[in-house]
Amino acid sequence: MDNQLANLIKEKFGIVFGDINLVDQAFTHSSYVNEHRNLHLSDNERLEFLGDAVLELLVSQYLYREFPHLPEGKLTKTRAAIVREESLAEFAKDCGFDAHVKLGKGEENSGGRTRPSLLCDLFEAFLGALYLDQGLDSVLHFLETVVYPKVQAGVFSHERDHKTRLQEVLQRSGDVLIDYRLLKEEGPAHERIFHTEVYCDSKLIGEGQGTSKKNAEQAAAANALQRLAKK
Amino acid sequence: MDNQLANLIKEKFGIVFGDINLVDQAFTHSSYVNEHRNLHLSDNERLEFLGDAVLELLVSQYLYREFPHLPEGKLTKTRAAIVREESLAEFAKDCGFDAHVKLGKGEENSGGRTRPSLLCDLFEAFLGALYLDQGLDSVLHFLETVVYPKVQAGVFSHERDHKTRLQEVLQRSGDVLIDYRLLKEEGPAHERIFHTEVYCDSKLIGEGQGTSKKNAEQAAAANALQRLAKK
Numbered sequence: 381m382d383n384q385l386a387n388l389i390k391e392k393f394g395i396v397f398g399d400i401n402l403v404d405q406a407f408t409h410s411s412y413v414n415e416h417r418n419l420h421l422s423d424n425e426r427l428e429f430l431g432d433a434v435l436e437l438l439v440s441q442y443l444y445r446e447f448p449h450l451p452e453g454k455l456t457k458t459r460a461a462i463v464r465e466e467s468l469a470e471f472a473k474d475c476g477f478d479a480h481v482k483l484g485k486g487e488e489n490s491g492g493r494t495r496p497s498l499l500c501d502l503f504e505a506f507l508g509a510l511y512l513d514q515g516l517d518s519v520l521h522f523l524e525t526v527v528y529p530k531v532q533a534g535v536f537s538h539e540r541d542h543k544t545r546l547q548e549v550l551q552r553s554g555d556v557l558i559d560y561r562l563l564k565e566e567g568p569a570h571e572r573i574f575h576t577e578v579y580c581d582s583k584l585i586g587e588g589q590g591t592s593k594k595n596a597e598q599a600a601a602a603n604a605l606q607r608l609a610k611k
Numbered sequence: 612m613d614n615q616l617a618n619l620i621k622e623k624f625g626i627v628f629g630d631i632n633l634v635d636q637a638f639t640h641s642s643y644v645n646e647h648r649n650l651h652l653s654d655n656e657r658l659e660f661l662g663d664a665v666l667e668l669l670v671s672q673y674l675y676r677e678f679p680h681l682p683e684g685k686l687t688k689t690r691a692a693i694v695r696e697e698s699l700a701e702f703a704k705d706c707g708f709d710a711h712v713k714l715g716k717g718e719e720n721s722g723g724r725t726r727p728s729l730l731c732d733l734f735e736a737f738l739g740a741l742y743l744d745q746g747l748d749s750v751l752h753f754l755e756t757v758v759y760p761k762v763q764a765g766v767f768s769h770e771r772d773h774k775t776r777l778q779e780v781l782q783r784s785g786d787v788l789i790d791y792r793l794l795k796e797e798g799p800a801h802e803r804i805f806h807t808e809v810y811c812d813s814k815l816i817g818e819g820q821g822t823s824k825k826n827a828e829q830a831a832a833a834n835a836l837q838r839l840a841k842k
Contacts, residue, residue, distance in 0.1 A: 425682065425683035426675065426681075426682070426683050426686065428683065429671060429675065429683045429686050429687060429690075430671050430672065430675045432671075433664075433667045433668040433670075433671035433672070434668055436664045436667055436668065437664040437665055437667065437668040439664075440660060440661050440663075440664035441661065441664070444657060444660065444661045450657075451656065451657070452656035452657050452659065452660045455657065455660050456660060459660075516747065
């Protein structure tokens with residue numbers, strides 16, 4: 381395994397693979413295998429097949445527990461938004477995996493390294509390799525670092541209401557008082573801007589602005605969710 | 612929980628639920644909830660969402676390990692054949708689950724109890740409940756009884772070659788000698804029937820007949836796979 385990749389995985393995620401062949405395979409695109417037939421390498425497609433299912437389960441379980449009142453239809457919709465190609469490609473880039481995938485020359489020259497479908501497969505293959513090497517809990521721990529905070533912050537629930545979401549998150553461990561305070565409004569009547577703060581048990585946890593009181597409160601809730609996700 | 616259902620699950624599969632509300636919920640269709648609003652029941656749809664993903668992972672893992680040389684495309688195709696609605700509805704019926712699902716009157720009268728989509732959801736909801744109650748290994752054990760033997764027998768790999776499959780299965784734990792013997796042929800030339808036996812290290816393990824030597828060998832291999840799956 382290339383040393384830079386081993387260091388990246390270890391330093392960024394605290395993961396040391398027992399079987400380094402697995403991580404090598406996860407970072408080997410079929411185009412590389414095809415151009416180096418004499419090396420008898422395996423590409424990452426079978427690992428991607430497995431990793432796809434590992435991700436599906438862990439995301440489903442997370443959503444099931446995190447949103448105890450969300451009906452099946454909305455759970456399915458949110459899951460689909462998280463595991464779609466574009467999202468997984470972003471995760472692969474967030475992890476810095478794109479720099480390390482081995483591609484054939486043709487694939488490299490045609491921009492394969494930035495192609496969402498290739499990066500999505502790479503991310504899933506990595507999860508498959510991690511699952512085989514260290515089991516489900518280790519993949520769960522990795523997703524807790526890389527994926528769940530974004531879900532928590534509402535990145536995949538655009539149509540949902542940030543205030544409701546913030547309430548769910550804050551009241552998970554008991555009742556708290558959530559209070560939105562209008563700080564100031566400014567500008568002429570036709571383009572008025574409202575500034576709002578949100579407090580949890582009198583502690584400031586977020587602030588936002590908007591063209592109406594309602595929008596400003598939603599913005600403050602979204603800001604609070606983002607801050608909470610970073611904790 | 613209805614006692615007959617508890618007995619069925621215990622006697623047929625050796626499973627005793629810690630939280631019987633989960634299995635109750637798995638066997639409650641939304642039509643029943645809608646007709647009994649005063650009871651404040653939960654239907655099985657969220658459990659189905661979770662169970663679907665549990666099944667997907669365990670089937671993927673099984674195929675990944677069982678067919679170490681099958682490319683990703685064929686793994687995906689086989690997985691799709693196993694987890695499709697019709698297959699899962701059959702598994703639900705094999706388990707005797709169809710008799711125990713609670714339906715609303717309208718759903719019952721319109722034949723809901725035999726509808727594949729309803730039975731498929733029921734099967735997945737049961738897996739979701741089992742997963743929450745007892746974890747992944749317990750679902751794995753259940754699938755080893757209910758699902759994998761059918762995969763082993765080649766039920767979901769119609770286009771695949773039974774002789775190749777038999778070889779994979781038998782040689783998993785080391786080299787063996789597989790030997791097809793033509794026992795007899797009978798009937799007139801234009802509708803000749805061939806009878807073949809297959810031996811593994813000189814032990815008879817299957818027999819079959821067909822309109823050509825090749826077909827008879829395939830039938831013998833399929834027969835051997837079925838016998839092995841029942842062991």
